Amino acid sequence: MIRVQTEDFDAGAELEQLRGSNKGQAGAMVSFTGLMRDLNVGDTVTQMTLEHYPGMTEKALERIEQVANERWELTATLIIHRVGSLTPNDNIVFVAAASRHREQAFRACEYMIDTLKTEAPFWKKETLSGRTRWVEQENSV
Amino acid sequence: MLQLRYFASLRESLGIGDEQVELPNDVHDLAGLTRWLQERDPTWKSALADSRLHVAINQEIVKVDAAIRDGDEIAWFPPVTGG
Numbered sequence: 001m002i003r004v005q006t007e008d009f010d011a012g013a014e015l016e017q018l019r020g021s022n023k024g025q026a027g028a029m030v031s032f033t034g035l036m037r038d039l040n041v042g043d044t045v046t047q048m049t050l051e052h053y054p055g056m057t058e059k060a061l062e063r064i065e066q067v068a069n070e071r072w073e074l075t076a077t078l079i080i081h082r083v084g085s086l087t088p089n090d091n092i093v094f095v096a097a098a099s100r101h102r103e104q105a106f107r108a109c110e111y112m113i114d115t116l117k118t119e120a121p122f123w124k125k126e127t128l129s130g131r132t133r134w135v136e137q138e139n140s141v
Numbered sequence: 142m143l144q145l146r147y148f149a150s151l152r153e154s155l156g157i158g159d160e161q162v163e164l165p166n167d168v169h170d171l172a173g174l175t176r177w178l179q180e181r182d183p184t185w186k187s188a189l190a191d192s193r194l195h196v197a198i199n200q201e202i203v204k205v206d207a208a209i210r211d212g213d214e215i216a217w218f219p220p221v222t223g224g
Contacts (some may be wrong), residue, residue: 034224051149056200067149081223093224113224121197122223123149134150135166137220 001077002061004052006084011094016077018096026075027041030105031096032113038088040126040135047127050083050092060120066095068112072104079112081122142211143174146220152186163213171196175178176216193220 003009011033018029037049061079066079080094093116099106124135144158168174175196179186197216198207210214 052223053146053148053197053200053218054217056197059200117221117224119221120223121148121221122217123219124222125149134219135222137222 002055002058002065002079004057004081004083006082007103008082009080009091009093009094014078014080014094015096018078018098021076022098023102026098026105026123028102028105029096029098030102030109031090031094032109034093034113036086036088036090036092043126043128045088045128046124048086049125049127050081050086050125051125052081052083052097053121057121059083061116064112064115064119067115071111072108073100073103074099074108077108077112079116081116081120083122143209144214145178146216150217150219151188151191151194151217153188155184164209168209169210170205171198171203171207171215174209175205189217191219194218195220 011031013065014031015031037117038045039110061081065077065079068074074097076098078094078096084091095112095116097105099105099108126133126135143162143164144159145162147155147157152158165177168177175189175219179189194217199214
């Protein structure tokens with residue numbers, strides 16, 4: 001399942017829900033949570049705005065999830081990405097995979113977040129003291 | 142009619158996020174459409190000259206030789222920075 005939302009998410013609750021959907025087949029769950037940092041390229045960041053391309057963004061996330069499920073034997077997957085206004089320490093992104101054995105879930109989780117960062121249409125704009133700037137791709141990876 | 146969309150820093154440079162234009166008679170592919178937009182306005186001329194921009198037609202990433210058809214949604218945007 002994928003979700004793009006302005007609201008915050010509870011990583012623990014999402015994992016519990018994923019665990020509940022497994023019905024015993026899974027022996028492992030791996031998740032990644034991306035947070036907003038207060039420092040980027042040496043500058044203090046006070047606020048961030050995340051823009052996306054409604055429609056295309058959801059399709060891109062669905063494709064990433066689908067490819068992960070084709071490459072690895074997974075019992076459940078979840079991708080959540082926030083958009084809108086964020087402040088330091090806020091949750092940005094959550095990716096999780098469950099599988100019979102841990103290796104599959106580790107690889108799938110890594111694939112999903114790495115691919116999301118280079119392929120899913122999201123753009124970050126930072127607010128520094130008194131100015132704003134768009135994040136450049138090479139700085140964010 | 143074509144639906145054109147611009148995102149992030151490009152949207153700010155151009156001052157608009159979307160517009161509708163009639164498909165010009167002599168435009169058949171993305172390269173032709175980009176050229177037409179650049180000739181239309183000096184702001185587009187410089188903004189769309191950025192070779193790092195990605196383009197999606199009907200929400201699929203395409204290359205410059207991609208065909209353009211009436212009714213298409215074409216979006217230009219800078220490299221993505223989510224995650």
